[in-house]
Amino acid sequence: MFNKLRFGLSLGAAGGAAVLLAWSAVGAAESGQADQGGEITRAQMIAYSCFSCHDRTGEGIKSMPPISGFSEEQMAAMLKDFKDNGDGVTVMDRHATGYSDEDIREVAAYLANMEWPGEVDDE
Amino acid sequence: MSNRALSRRDFIKLAGAGGITAAAGMAGCAAPKPSRSGDAARVVVVGGGPGGASAAKYLKLYEPNLEVTLIEPKRAYYTCFGGNWYLGGFRDLETLRHDYRALEYRHGVQVIHDKAIDLDAPGYQVKTENSGDISYDKLVVAPGIDFDYGDIEGLSSADVEAIPHAWEGGKQYAVLRSQLLEMEDGGTFILCAPPDPFRCPPGPYERASLVAHYLKENKPKSKILVLDEKDSFSKQGLFEEAWKELYGDMIEWVPAEEGGSLSRVSVSERKVFTDGGEQEHKGDVINVVPPQKAGRIAQQMGLTDADGWCPIDQVTFESTVHDDVYVIGDACVADPMPKSGHVANNHAKVVAVSIINSLMGREQMEPTTVNTCYSLAAPDWGFTVAHVFEHRDGEIHSVEGAGGLSPADESRGFRAREADFAPAWYAAITKDIFR
Numbered sequence: 001m002f003n004k005l006r007f008g009l010s011l012g013a014a015g016g017a018a019v020l021l022a023w024s025a026v027g028a029a030e031s032g033q034a035d036q037g038g039e040i041t042r043a044q045m046i047a048y049s050c051f052s053c054h055d056r057t058g059e060g061i062k063s064m065p066p067i068s069g070f071s072e073e074q075m076a077a078m079l080k081d082f083k084d085n086g087d088g089v090t091v092m093d094r095h096a097t098g099y100s101d102e103d104i105r106e107v108a109a110y111l112a113n114m115e116w117p118g119e120v121d122d123e
Numbered sequence: 124m125s126n127r128a129l130s131r132r133d134f135i136k137l138a139g140a141g142g143i144t145a146a147a148g149m150a151g152c153a154a155p156k157p158s159r160s161g162d163a164a165r166v167v168v169v170g171g172g173p174g175g176a177s178a179a180k181y182l183k184l185y186e187p188n189l190e191v192t193l194i195e196p197k198r199a200y201y202t203c204f205g206g207n208w209y210l211g212g213f214r215d216l217e218t219l220r221h222d223y224r225a226l227e228y229r230h231g232v233q234v235i236h237d238k239a240i241d242l243d244a245p246g247y248q249v250k251t252e253n254s255g256d257i258s259y260d261k262l263v264v265a266p267g268i269d270f271d272y273g274d275i276e277g278l279s280s281a282d283v284e285a286i287p288h289a290w291e292g293g294k295q296y297a298v299l300r301s302q303l304l305e306m307e308d309g310g311t312f313i314l315c316a317p318p319d320p321f322r323c324p325p326g327p328y329e330r331a332s333l334v335a336h337y338l339k340e341n342k343p344k345s346k347i348l349v350l351d352e353k354d355s356f357s358k359q360g361l362f363e364e365a366w367k368e369l370y371g372d373m374i375e376w377v378p379a380e381e382g383g384s385l386s387r388v389s390v391s392e393r394k395v396f397t398d399g400g401e402q403e404h405k406g407d408v409i410n411v412v413p414p415q416k417a418g419r420i421a422q423q424m425g426l427t428d429a430d431g432w433c434p435i436d437q438v439t440f441e442s443t444v445h446d447d448v449y450v451i452g453d454a455c456v457a458d459p460m461p462k463s464g465h466v467a468n469n470h471a472k473v474v475a476v477s478i479i480n481s482l483m484g485r486e487q488m489e490p491t492t493v494n495t496c497y498s499l500a501a502p503d504w505g506f507t508v509a510h511v512f513e514h515r516d517g518e519i520h521s522v523e524g525a526g527g528l529s530p531a532d533e534s535r536g537f538r539a540r541e542a543d544f545a546p547a548w549y550a551a552i553t554k555d556i557f558r
């Protein structure tokens with residue numbers, strides 16, 4: 001039985017119709033994630049979950065606040081404040097309590113250092 | 124058919140010589156060939172709702188070298204979320220419409236407007252109605268829901284013009300809205316809420332609220348009767364607090380234990396019968412949200428279990444039925460995650476990573492995901508439920524101490540702030556899904 005494409009290779013099935021593929025770490029390193037060395041990190045995954053509300057430009061939309069333009073320290077401090085205090089916050093306190101302090105530091109670092117796409121906000 | 128609805132032959136040309144692309148080498152020594160006509164792996168996504176569209180987009184964002192094909196029959200998708208705002212009379216239906224152009228032209232997803240009709244899992248092919256068999260290395264199935272009218276005597280999918288479900292975006296909402304517009308002042312709107320599990324757990328109660336908002340302003344002698352298959356519901360305390368404050372006794376909720384459970388519908392008499400037929404209710408407008416199961420194509424592909432939903436590995440989202448087939452969104456068994464658009468969007472981001480890691484031969488990560496769900500009880504009265512989930516050991520766990528509901532007994536100002544965030548959330552998440 002063939003299973004996952006673990007080795008960048010899928011085996012053909014009946015009639016040889018299935019596609020045989022090559023893949024490589026080098027290819028990924030050349031991609032848009034080159035700054036991550038091709039590896040997708042936990043911090044990146046968490047950061048990408050922020051985009052659902054705060055937009056991939058980091059600028060926020062309407063009343064959704066921005067998440068770009070913060071230094072690593074600023075973002076970490078703000079998230080920590082949401083987690084520990086949450087005064088006057090509507091939702092982010094309930095999210096921030098779901099993450100370890102290490103997660104917060106790492107996602108803050110990711111957001112502070114990522115290259116924002118800077119696309120025109122078409123809202 | 125546009126020239127993007129490719130024939131099998133054209134598709135093979137795009138995919139590489141003869142559809143059988145020679146491997147450039149064995150593990151670890153493959154030469155990089157990131158071009159479209161080269162050796163890029165192909166991921167096919169079936170279904171262009173919040174889960175499928177997000178998956179197609181994020182696969183390309185995470186790994187631009189992938190060839191990503193989205194199969195979706197419709198030219199545009201109307202979200203269910205936001206639909207109750209339209210029923211409440213303060214959002215235009217057309218603002219809930221999203222097409223696939225940005226996925227196609229901005230993100231490089233190949234969009235095929237066709238219907239997937241079956242799966243050849245051993246042959247790694249999806250069968251389509253008009254575009255032939257489409258080969259994949261990895262397949263994402265995001266089929267949404269289908270309705271199960273089986274247990275409701277007298278009602279079938281043929282009756283949806285008379286008794287709409289309005290639980291899929293677009294036209295069904297227009298049907299229900301026009302019936303509400305035509306209803307006389309003093310009429311009764313009956314909403315039959317489905318049993319668990321179903322898409323958008325707070326949805327029926329947001330709907331009751333916002334129809335009440337419309338009726339209070341326009342037909343204040345009217346009544347709303349919510350007949351429920353359950354004895355409790357999502358955000359119940361927050362809804363009931365708002366109902367009392369905003370709508371007095373306009374909304375009556377009947378739980379299953381008090382005879383709310385639906386057994387029969389008389390479409391011609393506009394009556395519903397509950398409590399094993401013991402109780403009869405006459406409605407001027409009747410909205411039955413039927414019991415639900417995974418979308419039809421998932422059943423056709425053999426991806427469902429005895430309950431009609433798709434079992435998966437809850438870390439990678441790979442189907443437990445077929446290798447290299449992944450199921451995301453409402454259709455998959457992802458308890459304790461609710462079936463919401465926000466959750467489907469999160470599933471998509473995880474499945475993109477798990478597919479890429481699998482293709483690259485990397486270890487799978489155990490991700491953390493979130494849900495944020497806004498409900499409006501009135502245009503200026505909103506509240507939320509939030510969740511944080513950890514995916515580990517093949518299961519999904521709610522993170523203890525995180526998430527939860529908006530606080531009870533908050534000020535009108537707090538409710539207004541959350542209400543203001545709701546359309547901002549809508550704008551953000553639909554951009555994240557479709558643009």
